[in-house]
Amino acid sequence: MKLKNLFVFMALTGVLFTAGCSNTPAKKVDLTISAAASLKDAMGEITELYMTENSNVTITTNFGSAGALEQQIEQGADVDVFVSAAQKQMDALADKDLLQKDTRIDLLGNKLVLIVPKDNTEITGFEDLTEDSVKAVAMGEIESVPVGQYAQDTLTSLGLLDQIAPKAVYGKDVKTVLNWVETGNADAGIVYFTDAEGSDLVKIAATASEDTHKPIVYPAAVINTSTELEASKAFLDFLSSHEAVKIFEKYGFEFKG
Amino acid sequence: MGMDFSPLWVSLKTSLAATIFAFITGIIAAWLIAGYKGRFKGLIDSILTLPMVLPPTVVGFILLVILGKNSVIGKLLNNIGYNLIFTWQAIVIAASVVAFPLMYKTSRGAFEQIDRNIVDAARTLGVCEWKIFIKVCVPNAWPGILAGTVLAFARALGEFGATLMVGGSMLGKTQTIPIAIYFASEGGNTREAYIWVGIIFGISLMVMAAVNYWNDRQQKNSSSGIGGK
Numbered sequence: 369m370k371l372k373n374l375f376v377f378m379a380l381t382g383v384l385f386t387a388g389c390s391n392t393p394a395k396k397v398d399l400t401i402s403a404a405a406s407l408k409d410a411m412g413e414i415t416e417l418y419m420t421e422n423s424n425v426t427i428t429t430n431f432g433s434a435g436a437l438e439q440q441i442e443q444g445a446d447v448d449v450f451v452s453a454a455q456k457q458m459d460a461l462a463d464k465d466l467l468q469k470d471t472r473i474d475l476l477g478n479k480l481v482l483i484v485p486k487d488n489t490e491i492t493g494f495e496d497l498t499e500d501s502v503k504a505v506a507m508g509e510i511e512s513v514p515v516g517q518y519a520q521d522t523l524t525s526l527g528l529l530d531q532i533a534p535k536a537v538y539g540k541d542v543k544t545v546l547n548w549v550e551t552g553n554a555d556a557g558i559v560y561f562t563d564a565e566g567s568d569l570v571k572i573a574a575t576a577s578e579d580t581h582k583p584i585v586y587p588a589a590v591i592n593t594s595t596e597l598e599a600s601k602a603f604l605d606f607l608s609s610h611e612a613v614k615i616f617e618k619y620g621f622e623f624k625g
Numbered sequence: 626m627g628m629d630f631s632p633l634w635v636s637l638k639t640s641l642a643a644t645i646f647a648f649i650t651g652i653i654a655a656w657l658i659a660g661y662k663g664r665f666k667g668l669i670d671s672i673l674t675l676p677m678v679l680p681p682t683v684v685g686f687i688l689l690v691i692l693g694k695n696s697v698i699g700k701l702l703n704n705i706g707y708n709l710i711f712t713w714q715a716i717v718i719a720a721s722v723v724a725f726p727l728m729y730k731t732s733r734g735a736f737e738q739i740d741r742n743i744v745d746a747a748r749t750l751g752v753c754e755w756k757i758f759i760k761v762c763v764p765n766a767w768p769g770i771l772a773g774t775v776l777a778f779a780r781a782l783g784e785f786g787a788t789l790m791v792g793g794s795m796l797g798k799t800q801t802i803p804i805a806i807y808f809a810s811e812g813g814n815t816r817e818a819y820i821w822v823g824i825i826f827g828i829s830l831m832v833m834a835a836v837n838y839w840n841d842r843q844q845k846n847s848s849s850g851i852g853g854k
Contacts, residue, residue, distance in 0.1 A: 436811045460813065504711045509794060511812025537711050537793030538800075538808070548793070552694040553710040 394424035397599040400446055402430045402437040404453035404514065404586065405541035406478070406560045410619040411451070414612050418603060425599060433541040435512025441466060441591060448594040449604055451475065451586055453542075453560075454514035458587040468590035468597065475607060476586040477622035479561035480518050480576040485552045486569055493574045494523070497556060498531045506548040506557035509538040514584075515545065519558035521581035546570070560584070562620040585624065628817055631797040632805040633824060636782060639713070639801060643720035643781035648774055650721075651728025656758055658729075659736040677726035681786030684722055688791050692718070716792035716799050720784045724777035731776060735769020736762055768843065775836050779829065 403411045408431045415427040430437065430447070438457035441447050442464060452458045461467055484491045490501065497505055508516025516538060523529040539545040542559050549557035550569040557570075564572050588607060590600040606612055613623045654673055658666065676684055692709045693699050702709055709715050739762060747757045763770065785803040792799030794808065802821050809818040 433811060435813065439811055439813060442813075503708055504793070506793070509808050509812070511814060512808060533796075535795075537795050539793065540789065540807075540811070551689070553689070554793075 394422075397425045397596050398428065399425060399448045399596060399599060399603060400428045400430060401449045401451070401603070402432070402441065402445075402447045403451040404434045404437070405431045405543045406453055406515065406563055407431070407451060407586070408543065409566055410562070410616050410621065413615050414607070417611065417615070418606055425603075427603070431541075433508065433513040435509075435514075436540070439512075444593070446593070447591050448596055448600040449588065449590055451588040451607075452514070453478075453584070453586055454517060454582075455585060455587055456514070456517070458589060461589075461591075466592045468592050468594065468600075471601060471604060472587060472589040473604070473608070474585050474624045475588045476616055477624050478584045478586070478620075479578075479622075480515070480522060480558065480581055480584060481561050481564050481572045482556060482558055482574040482576070483546070483549050483564045483567075483570040484556045484573045485549060486571050488555070488571075488573075491556050491573045494526055494528060494576070496573075497535075498528060502555045503535060504537050504548075504554040505532055505535050506537050506539055506545040506554035508542055508545055508558075509540060513539070513541055515542045515558065515560055518576075518581045518584060522558070522576040525580040565620045586621075628820065629796060632800050632802045632821070635713070635716075635797070635799065636801040636803075637828075639716050639720050639788075640778055640781040642717045643724050643784075644774060644778040646717070646721040647724040647728040647777040647781070651725050651773060651777065652732050652763070652770060654725075654729050655733035655736055656762060659733050673729055674726045676722050677730070681723065681784065682790065685719065685787035685790030688715075688719055688722070688787060692791065710791055711793045711795060711799065713792075713798055716784075716788045716801065719787040719791050720781040723784050723787060724781040727776040727780050728773040731773030732766060732770045735766035735773075738769070739765045768840065771836065771839070775832060778832065782825070782828065 401411070401415065411429060411431075415429055419425055419427055430440075432440075434452040434454055434457040437447075437450060438452070438460055441450060441461060450458070450461070458467070458472065462472070482491070482494055482497075490496065490499070496502070507519045508514065510516045510520050520529065523532055537548065537554055539548060542563055545554075545557045546559050546563045546567060548554040549559075550567055556573065558576075561572070561575070564570055588604060590597065590604055594600045608623075608625065616623055658670060658673070661669075689710070690696060691698055692715065694703060694708065694710060699709065709718075743765065744757060744761060747761050752760070783803060784801070785807065788799070788801060789804055789807075794800045794804050802825055806818050806821045806825070809815075809821060
């Protein structure tokens with residue numbers, strides 16, 4: 369009986385609460401943005417800015433490997449906008465007809481780099497990874513983490529994959545890979561330029577030549593099942609605005625437009 | 626698409642090694658605590674049980690802090706040219722730590738259920754404490770110890786969070802079945818995930834069936850013997 373009373377109470381307060389809010393001009397909107405882990409810092413700043421400018425919008429961000437986020441969306445997660453770090457995951461959603469028509473854009477570009485702990489002077493290029501003194505090379509997991517796929521592309525083109533695969537340690541997203549190198553637990557790691565730029569504990573030993581891997585493109589789109597289509601499209605447009613682009617570029621991303 | 630079955634062997638090897646560690650340390654700890662009457666009993670018991678209630682990520686984090694390359698132990702090991710993180714040994718440690726409390730708790734319960742009179746009788750006969758432990762306590766607590774061992778094995782087999790944190794996911798070295806399932810699922814390889822899930826189901830059912838069979842036989846043996854107390 370007590371529990372029932374509680375429900376009644378909650379329902380009543382809920383009614384009062386929504387009634388109170390109906391006076392505000394713009395309707396309250398909750399958006400959920402799923403974005404690749406490498407976007408964490410930049411996207412965090414952009415959503416903050418967006419919420420200050422649009423006080424009626426509340427944005428919840430969800431960062432992870434593009435593969436994990438894609439799976440969540442396929443399993444019916446309530447996501448409004450998805451920003452992937454590779455076309456593969458976006459293509460998979462398009463194939464399952466989960467993208468809102470004509471909203472897909474190629475938003476950003478990035479570079480692939482080899483990082484080492486700050487004090488390391490031995491590793492200056494990808495070929496140094498084959499040395500015996502290098503025990504653990506951190507990479508993103510190949511199937512689900514785009515940066516792992518790009519890294520595998522590069523190592524394959526350089527003809528180093530067979531020698532490096534036995535010491536590859538696969539992380540669940542790019543931030544894990546970065547952390548392993550920052551803590552010195554891995555001798556080297558392959559991440560995006562923007563992740564390396566954002567850390568004081570690692571340095572870039574080499575940059576992968578762009579012809580060694582698929583072009584690194586971050587596609588973005590509104591998800592079909594979104595209940596806030598207009599607000600989602602408005603946010604997606606904002607990502608290409610001058611203000612947002614300035615933030616992306618500050619973190620080292622290349623704006624694709 | 627070819628499937629690599631190395632996670633099966635890595636998982637079995639790791640769980641077996643962890644169970645052996647947890648078995649030995651768990652029983653000894655249980656026996657010592659069961660007999661300890663001091664005022665720190667509650668505190669020590671809580672500390673020993675902690676890995677069971679802590680989130681695996683906390684266990685992984687603490688292990689990284691203790692064993693990582695920049696830790697005291699890590700640096701010491703590094704000086705003698707040894708590295709623990711991202712090795713098979715690291716995931717055995719992770720699995721042992723989380724399996725230990727199950728072994729310890731279950732065996733302690735079993736030890737405390739033993740009729741004190743039997744132990745005291747042995748003492749009056751002048752049997753030394755170690756012999757009492759081996760000849761009286763362990764045999765009498767055997768069903769509990771066995772249950773603890775099975776639980777410890779199951780927990781070690783299922784360990785995921787701490788394992789991923791200290792072991793990464795190195796194919797053939799530190800990639801266990803739970804980690805293979807996680808990445809197969811994240812990567813959209815549903816078929817591979819199903820196969821691994823099936824294998825884990827199979828192993829778990831086989832272990833439980835073996836224990837049940839063994840328990841039944843035990844009970845039959847004891848009831849056909851003297852016939853209880």
